[in-house]
Amino acid sequence: MGGPRDENPPLLIESVPKDQSVNTKPERIVLTFDEFVGLDNPGKGVVITPKINKDLVEFTALKNTVTVLLKQDLEDSTTYVIDFQKSIVDISERNPADNLRLVFSTGNLIDSLKLSGRLRFPFADSKEDYKNVLVGIYPLDDSTDVFTAPPYYLAQVDTLGNFSLNNLKSGHYRAYAWRDANGNLKADYKSEEYDFLPDTIFLSPESTDSLFFNLTKADLTPIKILRSANFGKNFDIILNRNPLLNEVENDLLGKDLFYVQGEKRLRFFPKIPILDSIPLNLHVQDSIGFSSDSLIWAKFPSSERKPEKLSIQINSGKSFYQDLDIQLTFNKPIIQINIDSLNIKVDSLFIPIQKHMLSFADSSKRDVLHIKAFLPDSLQTELVTLIAADSTFQDIEGEYNEKKVEANYRKLVRKNLADGISGEVIGTKGPLIIQLINEKKEIAYEQVLSIKTKFSFSLLDPGTYTLRVIEDSNGNGIWDPSNYIQRKLAERVFYYKGEDQTKDLIIRGGWTVEDLLISATPTTGLHKNEK
Numbered sequence: 001m002g003g004p005r006d007e008n009p010p011l012l013i014e015s016v017p018k019d020q021s022v023n024t025k026p027e028r029i030v031l032t033f034d035e036f037v038g039l040d041n042p043g044k045g046v047v048i049t050p051k052i053n054k055d056l057v058e059f060t061a062l063k064n065t066v067t068v069l070l071k072q073d074l075e076d077s078t079t080y081v082i083d084f085q086k087s088i089v090d091i092s093e094r095n096p097a098d099n100l101r102l103v104f105s106t107g108n109l110i111d112s113l114k115l116s117g118r119l120r121f122p123f124a125d126s127k128e129d130y131k132n133v134l135v136g137i138y139p140l141d142d143s144t145d146v147f148t149a150p151p152y153y154l155a156q157v158d159t160l161g162n163f164s165l166n167n168l169k170s171g172h173y174r175a176y177a178w179r180d181a182n183g184n185l186k187a188d189y190k191s192e193e194y195d196f197l198p199d200t201i202f203l204s205p206e207s208t209d210s211l212f213f214n215l216t217k218a219d220l221t222p223i224k225i226l227r228s229a230n231f232g233k234n235f236d237i238i239l240n241r242n243p244l245l246n247e248v249e250n251d252l253l254g255k256d257l258f259y260v261q262g263e264k265r266l267r268f269f270p271k272i273p274i275l276d277s278i279p280l281n282l283h284v285q286d287s288i289g290f291s292s293d294s295l296i297w298a299k300f301p302s303s304e305r306k307p308e309k310l311s312i313q314i315n316s317g318k319s320f321y322q323d324l325d326i327q328l329t330f331n332k333p334i335i336q337i338n339i340d341s342l343n344i345k346v347d348s349l350f351i352p353i354q355k356h357m358l359s360f361a362d363s364s365k366r367d368v369l370h371i372k373a374f375l376p377d378s379l380q381t382e383l384v385t386l387i388a389a390d391s392t393f394q395d396i397e398g399e400y401n402e403k404k405v406e407a408n409y410r411k412l413v414r415k416n417l418a419d420g421i422s423g424e425v426i427g428t429k430g431p432l433i434i435q436l437i438n439e440k441k442e443i444a445y446e447q448v449l450s451i452k453t454k455f456s457f458s459l460l461d462p463g464t465y466t467l468r469v470i471e472d473s474n475g476n477g478i479w480d481p482s483n484y485i486q487r488k489l490a491e492r493v494f495y496y497k498g499e500d501q502t503k504d505l506i507i508r509g510g511w512t513v514e515d516l517l518i519s520a521t522p523t524t525g526l527h528k529n530e531k
Contacts, residue, residue, distance in 0.1 A: 009095040010037050010088065021104040029068040029082070029102065036064050036091040044183045045087035049153045049165075050078060054185075061088075077107030079167045085156060103167055113168040113203050117211030118161045119177050120521065121193060122493035125441070126503075133157040134180045135213070137165065137173040140200055146176035147220075147484075150185035172200045177213035189220045189484070195524055198487040209526040216490045218481035223286040225294055232305035233397075235268040235298040241286060244478075249281040254364040258333035258396060261365075269333055269396045274300045288483045307397035308332070314386070316407035319444075319461050321417065324409060326371040326386050332395040333366040341389035344373055347381050366396075377414055384409045412461055416509045420458035423516025425469050428492070429453060433470040433477070436505075438463060448477065462509045467496035469518055494521045 010033040017024045042059040056071040066088055074080065081103050086096035103110060115137065121128045136151025138144065155165045157177075178187035178194035187194040193215040201211075219241070226238045242264055250257060252274070259268040268280070277297045285291040308331065315327040324344070342353040353371060361368035375384065388405035425432055434455045436445040444465065445457050470479045471492040482490040495503050496518045507513065 007093065007095065008090075010035050010090045010097045012097065012100060015102055017102075017104050019102055019104070020110060022108050022110065023106070024104050025074050025106050026104070027070055029070070031066045031068075031088070031100075031102075033064045033066070033088075033097070037061055037066060037088055037097075038091050038094075039066065040087050040089050040094070040096070042084075042087040045085045047081075047083040047085060047154055047156060049081050049083075049155075049167075050075070051150050051152050051154070052080075059087075074106050077105075079103065079105045079107075079109075079111035079169070081167050083156075111167045111169050113170060113205065113207065114164060114166050115168060115175075115201075115203060115207070115211060116162070116164040117213070117527075118163065119157065119195070119213035119215060120161060121215050122490075122521075123216060128161060130157045130159055130161050132180050132183070133161075133177065133215070134185070135163045135165065135175070135177045135211075136185075137168075137175045137201075140172040140174065142174075145174070146178060146187045146194065146196070147189060148186065151176065154185065168203055170202075170204045172202050174200055175211060177215055179215065189218060191217075193217050195482065195490075196484060197525060198489060199525075201526060209528055212522040212524060212527055214490060214492065214521070214524050216481055218288050218483065218490065219286075220288065220484055222290040222292075223284055224292050225282075225284075225296070228296055228298070230299065230301060230303070231267065232303040232307065233270065233300055235300060237266040237268075237280075237282065237296060239264045239266070239284065243284040244287045245283075245285040247283040248364065250278060252278065258364060258366055260330075260332060260367045262331075268298060268300075270300045271335065271396055273302070288481050289486065289488070290483075307399055310393065310395045310399040310401055312393070312401060312405060314405070314407040316386075316409065319410040319412055321412040321414070321459055321461075322375055322377070324371075324373045324375055324384065324411075326373075326407065326409070328369045328371070328393075330367045330369070330393070330395065332397060332399070334360075334369065334393050335366070335396050336394035337369075338389075338392050338394075341392045342371075343387050344371075344375075345385040345387055346375065346379050347383075349379075350387075351375075375411060379411070380413075382411055382413070384411050412459075414459070416462065418460040418462055418507045418509055419512040420456060420460065421467075421505075421507065421513040421516060422454070422456035423496070423514070423518065425449075425453045425455070425518045425520065427520030428469075428471055431472040431475045433472050433479075435468045435470070436460070437466040437468055439465075448472070450475070460507050462507055465505045465507060466503045467505050467516070467518065469494050469496075469520075471520070489524050492520065492523060494518060 013034055014032040016030045017026050039059055039061045053072055058069040060067045084100040088097045136154045138151050153165050155163045157163045175197045179192045181192055195213040195215045224240050226240050228237050256271045259266055277299050280296045280298050282294045311331045313329040339353055344351040357372055359370050360366045386407045390404050391400040393401045430449045430451045432449040434447045435443050438444040473491050480491045
């Protein structure tokens with residue numbers, strides 16, 4: 001009300017001990033400023049390295065001073081850094097003090113080694129968010145890691161993804177980066193992105209390499225079987241997590257015995273009564289490479305339990321050009337399909353489904369059905385509809401679909417399509433998975449390159465896409481996350497970026513886009529002369 005707004009941050013006038021002091025072991029640190037100051041969550045915002053017990057540190061603000069009580073013994077011959085980040089603010093406008101760091105040593109010299117670098121989030125939807133992202137290193141003789149205890153040295157990542165750990169001792173270290181969403185200075189592998197160096201690094205006055213991290217999520221909980229139990233006439237195997245891969249061996253499988261995968265569960269359905277216990281040789285594998293092999297004896301007793309209703313999920317809303325692929329996913333194995341009540345409607349024309357157009361993704365499950373049809377350009381329509389009357393599908397328990405099924409698809413017109421795009425990936429080699437991601441975050445087009453690095457797509461639906469590359473090192477056709485226990489890094493993921501450095505790739509009807517270059521991003525690790 002009485003003057004201009006205070007936009008100046010508080011300035012440090014004096015500190016006890018002074019910055020860069022040596023041979024000091026303070027129990028109390030006092031900072032004096034040029035104006036009245038307050039504190040903004042110092043317990044989380046203030047970073048103290050090397051590691052000390054933050055639970056014993058007490059921060060107080062009174063008028064123009066801030067006092068830090070350490071309440072613990074400091075190590076001998078050690079350089080300590082207290083980085084106040086944005087935790088000290090002025091009273092009037094809450095402007096934070098700029099670049100406020102206090103460095104002192106309990107020995108007769110200040111450690112001066114530095115380790116800097118940058119990081120990225122390969123699966124960030126748009127702009128990468130570096131809030132609460134930390135980088136830490138642990139001495140080689142420290143038995144803890146980023147999942148069990150805070151690091152010895154710690155640094156906060158800036159808004160551009162850069163970091164710098166300063167005033168370090170020489171020696172061998174293990175390095176990590178993670179998003180510390182819960183503020184406990186440790187990584188939670190079930191909910192937070194992280195990355196690590198598989199090998200140790202050695203810091204010395206001659207060290208000039210910089211560090212690079214690629215942060216992704218990878219749940220380290222090994223997959224295992226929790227229990228097995230009957231569900232009516234059926235048999236369930238309960239897992240602690242969903243398997244990426246499951247394989248079952250039994251002579252009856254695909255003939256008189258079928259199964260489906262549900263949420264953390266495999267359910268087996270007998271087609272005919274099975275009186276004796278039968279062996280199931282089960283192999284399950286999770287997304288990070290852990291696997292479990294078990295021999296389980298299954299029983300299928302009689303039961304009066306009422307069967308679950310048959311439910312269907314359909315990939316409706318998809319666009320296609322000429323080759324229509326309809327996918328129906330059922331909650332139970334399908335035994336009978338009444339083809340006569342199954343049609344594809346194009347305007348007023350009904351195209352009957354024929355037997356050769358049907359196929360199950362897995363004959364031992366029979367829960368995912370594909371209906372494939374070729375619709376030439378002579379059928380000039382945009383809307384195509386699958387129609388299945390009630391009682392078209394019968395599951396293994398005798399249940400039918402109770403309601404009529406309709407699903408719409410959009411047929412693309414040749415004259416409106418983009419002729420194609422082409423380009424090359426540089427800085428890597430195959431196998432590669434090239435993906436065009438549409439605005440719904442769906443994989444609209446995909447191509448696998450086994451050894452070459454040049455790619456091309458033709459006859460594309462116009463729109464704005466993201467062009468993504470997965471470095472499929474093991475050639476299994478999917479992206480593999482990291483496995484910290486096996487010291488295996490995640491497969492690299494990188495993107496095409498235009499002149500404006502955004503991921504948006506605009507594809508227009510009738511156009512051809514050529515000579516797109518996608519540069520591989522750095523691998524996790526140390527890099528020479530990295531800026």
